[in-house]
Amino acid sequence: MEERYTLKKSNPALKVLVYILLVVWAFINLFPIYFMFTFSLKSNEEIFGKNVVGLPREWLWSNYSSAMNTGNMGLYFVNSVFVTAISILISIVAAMMATYALTRIKWRGANFTNAFFMLGLTIPLQASIVPVYVILSKLHWLNHYSTLIIPYAAFTLSMSILICTGFMVDIPYDLDEAARIDGCGLWGTFIKIIVPLLKPAYATIGIYAFLQCWNEFMFANVFISDKQHRTLPVGIKALSGAYTTDWGPIGAALVIATFPTLIVYIFLSRRIQESFIAGAVKG
C-alpha cells in the first residue's frame, strides 16, 4: 500500500517535463529584465551589431548619465516617489478613519456605506477622466503634483478600505470598551488603540497602492504635459520619443524606473506576495 502511494506520487518522466516547463517559463520572465539591463550599458554598435544578447563588451555607464541629465530621469524619479508617497499616505489615513466608522461604531447605514465604497473596486478609472480633466483645466489645475495625488488617493481608496476592514475586525472589541471605560472618546480610542494596532495593514495597503500609483500611466499622460511634474511612466514615454535611434539611454531609463522596485521585491518577496493576495482574495 505504502509502496503504491509513493510510486504514484513520483513519476520521473513527468517530473522532468514539469521542471522543463518551469525553467523555460522562468527564463521567459527573467530574460526581458536581463535584456533591459544589458542593453542599457551598450552602444548602438553592440546592440545593432553582433552582440545583441550577450553581456556588454564595454560597459557604457554614460548611457545612465544621458538618461539622468538629458532625459531628466532623476527629476521624474523624485516626482514619482513624491506623488506615490503622498497618495498612499492620504489613502491610508482616509481609509483608516472611514473603516473605523464603518466597523467599530454601530449605526444604521454602515453596511450600505461600505457597499457604496466597494463600488470603487469595479468602476474603471476611465469613467471619471473626462469631467475631472475639464474641471481641472478650467481651474488651471493641470500640471501640479496634486493633479495626480488626489485622483490616485481616490482610486486606491476602495481597496485600502477593504484591506483595513480585514485587519480591523480582527482587533478584539473588548479593547474599545476598556478604552471607553478609561474615559477615551471615539477619537481617543481611534488614535490610541486602533491606529497603533493597524501597523500590519499599513504595509499591505502601502505595497498594493505603491504599484498602482508608481506605474499609473493614463491619468499621468493625460493630465501632465509639462516636464517639471512628469512621473516615471510619462517621462519614459517622452524620452523614448526623443531618443528613437539611441537605445542605450532608453534602456538606462527603463532600468532606473524598474530596478528599485525589483530589488525591494527580491528582499521582501513573501511580504509583497501576501499583500497582493490579501488585496484580491478578500475582494
Added chain:
Amino acid sequence: MAENNKKSKNKNYRKGLDIFLFLLPAILLFVGILIAPIAVSVYRSFQKWNGFSPGTFIGFKNYKDLFTSGSIHFMPALKNALIIAFFSVFVQLPFSLLLALLLGRKYKGERFFLTVFFMPVLISTVVIGQLWLKIYNPDYGILNRALIGLGLSNWTHVWVGDPKTAMGSVVVPTIWQFIGYHMLLMYAGVKGVSPDLREAAMLDGATNWQVDRYVVIPIIKPIIRTSVIFAVTGSLKTYDLVRIITNAGPTHKTEVPSTLLEDMLFLRNRYGMGSTISVMLIILCFAFALAISAVFKEKEY
C-alpha cells in the same frame, strides 16, 4: 427623565457628528473624484459638447452613433478589447492555473519559481511596452533576428506596423505580463487546500491530476471567478500597452475604448462622445462582472 432624554439625544447627535467626521475624508475623495464625475459623465453623455461652450442636449444620439457610426470606430475598438479578454480568459488563466497547481505540489525551488513568475507584474506597463517595442523592432529586434537565425526569414514582419500582426503584438505582452498575478492568487488558493484532503485522495488511488481536477479546482473556484472578472474588466480597460506599443495604429487597427476616449478629448474635441464612451465602459464592466458571477453560480449545481 426629560433631562436624561436630552442627554441621550445630545449623545446621539455627538455620535452622528463623529461618524460623519470619520467618514468625511473618504467621502470627499470618493465622491469628488469618482461618483460626482461619473454623474457628470452620464449627464454629458446625452449632449453634443466640446468641453467649453454649454452643451446641447441630443438624447441618445451619442449612444446610437457609438454603435452605428463607422467613423467613431467604437465597435472595432470594443471588438479588440474583447479579443484581449478572450485570450486572457482562455489562454492566460488556464496557464496561470496550471502553474499554480504545479507549484502547489511542493516541487523543489517552489519559492524561486513563484518569485520569478510574479516579477513582470511589478514592472510598469510603460516599461514592458518599451521593452517589447525593442523586441519587435523590424531591423534590430530580437524576434526578427531570431527568426532569421533559425532560417525562417519568410516569417519576419514589421510586427507593430503590419495590420495583420499589430493586434497580436499587443495581445502577447498583455497576456504575458499578468500570468504571474493570476498564478499568485490561484496558488494562494491551492495552498489553502488542506494537505490531509490531498493525501486522503491519493491514498484512495487518485493521481495528482485527479486530485487537482476533483478536489483542488472546486475549492478554489471563488478565486478563479475573481480572476476571470479581473481579466475581463481589465481587458475592457486596456490602455497602457496599446498606447505605447502600437499607439492604436496602424489606421485604428488596434484601437481600444480607452485610447478612443482619449482621442475624443484631445484630437476631436468631442467631450460629449468621450463621456458616452466612459459611461459605456462602466456599464460593460459591471455587466460582465455580474454575468461572470452568474455563470459561476449556475455551474455550482
